[in-house]
Amino acid sequence: MKKSDAKTRRMAPLQTPTDLGAQATKDISAALNLLLADLFALYGKTKNFHWHVSGPHFRDYHLLLDEQADQLYATTDPVAERVRKLGGPTLRSIGQISRLQRVADNDADYVTPGDMIAELREDNQALASRMRQAHVVCDEHGDVATASLIEVWIDEAERRVWFLYETGRK
Ligand SMILES: [Fe+2]
Numbered sequence: 001m002k003k004s005d006a007k008t009r010r011m012a013p014l015q016t017p018t019d020l021g022a023q024a025t026k027d028i029s030a031a032l033n034l035l036l037a038d039l040f041a042l043y044g045k046t047k048n049f050h051w052h053v054s055g056p057h058f059r060d061y062h063l064l065l066d067e068q069a070d071q072l073y074a075t076t077d078p079v080a081e082r083v084r085k086l087g088g089p090t091l092r093s094i095g096q097i098s099r100l101q102r103v104a105d106n107d108a109d110y111v112t113p114g115d116m117i118a119e120l121r122e123d124n125q126a127l128a129s130r131m132r133q134a135h136v137v138c139d140e141h142g143d144v145a146t147a148s149l150i151e152v153w154i155d156e157a158e159r160r161v162w163f164l165y166e167t168g169r170k
Contacts, residue, residue, distance in 0.1 A: 016087040024141035029088025031134040032146070036079045036091055037100035038130065042123055043072040045106055049116040061113055064167060068120070068160050075153055082146055102130065114168060121164035128157035 018025060050065035083090040091097060103123050111119075131154045138147040 014084075014087070014089055016085060018085070018087050020086065020141055020143055024143060025086045025088050027137050028086055028134075028141060028143055028146055029083045029090070031137045032079055032083045033088075033090055034100055034102065035127075035131060035134055036076060036083070037097045038103050038127055039072050039076050039079065040091075040097045041101035041103040041105065042120075042127060043069055043076070045103065045123065046072060046120060048106065049111070049120065052111070053113050053116060055113045057113060061117070061167070064163060065116075065120070068124075068163070071156055071160070075156070078149060079153075082149060086143075086146070103127070117164050117168040121161055121168060124157050124160045124164065128154050128161065131157060 015025075020028075046065050046069040050062055050069055053061045053065065055061075080090040091100070103126070106119065131150050135147050135150045135154070138144075138150065
């Protein structure tokens with residue numbers, strides 16, 4: 001058996017049937033897996049700030065960030081399962097997340113509350129814009145179901161941006 005045949009056979013059980021075509025599976029899965037890595041990374045950063053925030057607005061910021069972290073986490077499963085519905089493989093480890101994520105970690109010992117809010121606002125804005133790019137990929141392949149899910153996730157990201165923007169106003 002050729003090496004490529006063995007690989008095909010090993011992958012075959014993971015190829016959920018879809019009539020969108022192999023190229024659609026490849027392109028949309030790639031876009032969604034990148035978004036998934038970003039969602040996990042941003043979830044981690046939002047929790048990091050939720051845990052480490054301090055100062056006079058502690059209660060507000062602490063609770064807001066927990067709410068936003070919950071929403072980010074709740075999005076991860078539908079993203080991964082959408083990839084599987086399309087027959088693509090999705091993420092398998094924290095290591096893979098760290099290789100794919102486009103959201104920068106912030107491991108600083110101390111971040112001011114204002115900087116936390118501003119950084120998360122920018123990250124969520126960038127996430128919304130990457131979701132729009134993924135939506136274009138879905139449109140190109142006529143994948144209306146993924147596109148429609150992405151529209152909801154964009155709205156949620158924009159809501160997070162709105163709250164972070166208003167919270168961070170001087
Ligand atoms: Fe908590």
